[in-house]
Amino acid sequence: MSVRGNGRSNLAASLGEHEVVICVGAGGVGKTTVSAALAMAIAAEHDKRVMVITVDPARRLATALGLHRMTVDPVIVPADRLRRAGVPPRDQLVAAMIDTKSTWDRLVERNAPDRRTAARILANPFYQGISGAFTGSHEFIAMETLYELHHAGEYDCLVVDTPPSRSALDFLEAPTRFSDFVGGRLLSWLARPSLFGWRAMNFAAAPFLRMADRLLGADLLEDLASFVADIQRLYGGVQKRAADVYSLLRSYRTAFTVVTTLEPAPFAEAEFFSSKLREFSMPMRALVVNRVLPPAxxxxxxxxxxxxxxxxxxxxxxxxxxxxxxxxxxxxxxxxxxxxxxxxxxxxHARQVSRLSRLGRAPAIQLPQASRDVSDIDSLAMLAQHLRGRGEQ
Amino acid sequence: MLLSRRLLLVAGKGGTGKSTIAAALALLAAREDKRVLCIEVDAKGDLSHQLGADPPGFQPRVVQPNISVLQLKVEDSLQEYLHIYFKVPRLARMTPLARVFDFVATGVPGAKDMLVIGKIAYEEKRREANGSPMWDMIIVDAAATGEVLPQLRAARAMLELVRGGIIRGQVEWIDAMLTDPTRTLLTICALPEEMPVVEAIELHDRARAETKIGVGACFLNRMMPVSLSPREEHLTERLAGDGERTALARQLGGDPRPVAEGALLAQRFHHNGLEHARRLRAGMSVPLIEVPLLVAPRPGLATTRAVAAALEGAAA
Known part of the structure; x- marks a missing residue:
């Protein structure tokens, strides 16, 4: 069997060698909890500044880490609290939440050719619609945040909890999707030369424009055209960033960790995820099987x-x-x-265990099903000990 | 009382069993001789599997007596809209023209959400040649929690944006339908776990505050179906404890200790479930419908039938 699944391996030791650890898996398998426990375990195992990044607006991580609030700014998890829970950090453990709005704004500001273009984009009413709505935008922002933080180099190890994607592809394709979107021929067509000229010159577009005017009104469409022209000017920067993100994800610096339970639906999704990771040349470096019932x-x-x-x-x-x-x-x-x-x-569940090897080659660890919710620091610490290979069976 | 509505939306966090509950409600409605349409929003075909069929396409397909399913994708919805109202030919691939609309739909705040809710409303309005409704009831397996509210708000937002023209009239009746609790209800699924409960209460509160849609019920799925009395729990604890059990093990044909330990764990799940049920009852102003944990080798029609049996009475 290619998956080592005796529950005794020290995933925290091996994953902590990487600079970025990305937890992926179906919704509801406890990804956020596992990410937090994993970060805790890595901080206890390695002399590194570890940050756990979560995406979810429901502030789960705040609850799970026992923090009273989670602001946009990173929060240091108190070392004495971790020590009392039995997982003292060797350096520091920090928790953060992804801030979608400001990440988008920074992206525009960074990639716009000049300040005026940036200001125009940020003020355009379509900007909100675009940033929130295109397929995979949450995934894209997760990647973007990850890249920004990695690039800044303030932390030695980033543990990332991913958004509950509808499909694995939303996440893995997010960087290219956005650059394709911005650089697409469709946008070029819409943006050139300007809607005024377009209206006069492009005879073929006449029926479309009539239709659009009837539906939405002419002003709306012109706002849109100028927005498109502006956003296209981001393309060079966005395209380069997508390439950089992929090279980080494919390198040894990054370790993908697939999280699953043994319920049939999440397990099937984990299988799909691991096959997609192979396809994208982003190897799965660990498998965490969560909520395993007692063998007795x-x-x-x-x-x-x-x-x-x-x-x-x-x-x-x-x-x-x-x-x-x-x-x-x-x-x-x-x-x-x-x-x-x-x-x-x-x-x-035992039937699924016999299929674990289908997920591919990676050290695996099983985390026990808790009889209560894992929502305090002590139960997180218990999972962290399992991830260090020190759990009680 | 849920089954007397024209439109029922089933929402909740991923993994809470939305598809199974939507499918079970469809079975119950179909049994009352209603013609039911199930709509899966941006999903992978789980709802069809729960009804024992392969995923359909954008056109409704009969999967069980009286039950049809369709998969709602925004792009298909847009194509259909253009086809019906503007005679744009429906094509396998989107033409540049339709792609421009796709872009507009992406850029205009709420337009995609509007296309989702618009398609649902369109099916609600469909009539047979004799004028009777095509569907007696529409059950929607809604998108994840984060996406369902924008969809429900879309019509109202659109009314503020669009002042005249074809769209205004269409949006007005969609909004009227959604906000009439005798026709439309939102139901919310949860599990006896921390985050699903938090998200369910949040969705309930936000639906109340940000939309005028009626909330009909909350389903608490995967509840432990058995429990021990205090006396039984005491006996089980003693059985799990230390002590010589050789004679008993011989009589029972095996060591009873794992049985006792398993029963105690089940009892803890049971108490945990009760606690979450209490929180949901305290946090929401709608009936809570408990759905038992059903152990099946894989999800499918058999599970759906069992869930439908458990819901009978509560949902009718």
Whole structure:
């Protein structure tokens, strides 16, 4: 089997060798929690400044790290709190949230040929629509933020929690999609020479313009055309950036980590993700299987005992004798039925475990299912210890 | 009460089982002899799988008696719109002209959202030759939490932007339909976990504050279907504890300790679920419908039928 899955490897040690760790996977598998725990583990394992970056506007990471608030500015996770939780950082752990609006604004300012063009774009009503709406814009901004932070070099290791994408492709293709969009022939056509000239010169466009005027009014369309002309001037910069982002993602500096649970739907998505990563030459360097049920649920003796407890009328007497207590007639069946729900769930999960090798070659680690939500620093620290290969089974 | 509406939107965080619940509601409605259309917004075909069929295309396809499914993609929606109102030929690939519209649709704030909600409204308005509605009920497996609100707000935003012309009239009746709680309701799916619960309450609050759409119910999915009484829990704890169990193990044909440990874990999930149910009840002003955890080898029609059976009564 190509996936090493005994749950004893130290992922934090190996992933911490990279400068960028990107956690990908289906929505609802606990990516944010795993990212936070992984950052915590890397900070404990390596003498590095570690930053965990999350995308989600619901401020999950703030809750998970026990911080009272998460502003746009990075927040240092208190070292004494981490020490008490058993994962003292060797240097520092910092948490941050992606700020979509200001990242877009910076991108425009950086790539515009002059200040006036930048100001015009930022003031254009279409700008908000474009920045928020094109397919993969959240993914694009995640990449952009990651690149900015990596380039600034203030942190030794960036752990990135990715947006819950509809598809893996949205994320992996985000940088080129935007540069294709900006540099597309469609935009060139719209922008040249200007809508005024276009209106007069381009006879073929007449039916379209009539239609558009009826739908939206002429002013709207002219605003749009001037916006297009401006945004095209970003192209050179945006295209170079896309190339730089890809070269960072494909290099050894970056480690993709696929996060999944053993439920069928997220697992299928993890399979898809890992195959796409191969296609994009961005190797999966680790696999985290989250919410794994206790192996004792699959114990054969237990299953046999449970079926007896359900079917055998004398079971109540036997239990009463063994425990020296009064046992109601239904009690053994009720206990066994509660067990059976999780036993069947664990059986389904075991079938997925046998398919782990399909995801490709990478060290894998299994994180135990917590009986409660992982939303405080101590339970995060418990997961972090597992990621260091120190978890209790 | 949910099934008496014309349009039901099922929203919630990814992984909360929106598709399964939408499919189960469709089965229940179809059983009442309603002709149901299920619409999957920008999705990968999960809803069709839950109804035992392959993903359809943009045109509605019958997947079960009385149930059709269509996959709503913005680009198809735009093409259809242009075709119906402006006689632009429908083509396999988008023409430069249609792509210009695509760009306009991308650039104009809310236009894409409008195309999604517009297509839903279009299906609601479709009539047979004899004038009766094509669909008795439309169930929408909505996009992720972040995208559903802009879609619901789109009509209102458009009314502010567009002052006249064809679009204004179309948008007015879409807005009227969405904001009439006797015709349209939003339902929200959650799981007994921290973040899905937080997001469900957030969606409920924002739908109340930012739209005029009625919120009909919250589904709390994957609830532990069994629980122990305090007395049983005490016995289970003793059974899981230390002590000589050789005689008992011989009688039962196996060691009962893993059974006790499993049952205690199930009980913790049960309590955890109750706590989340309490939070949802406290945080929302709509009925909470609990859906039991169903263990199936893979999602499909069998699971959907079981969920439908569990919802019967609560949703009717």
């Amino acid at each position: 649920l699959l114990d054969e003796e237990g299953a046999a005992a449970a079926s007896t407890m359900i079917a055998e009328p004398a079971a109540a007497e036997w239990l009463a004798d063994a425990l020296d207590e009064r046992v109601a007639r239904d009690a053994p069946r009720h206990i066994a039925e509660a067990y059976m729900v999780l036993h069947r769930l664990a059986q389904g």
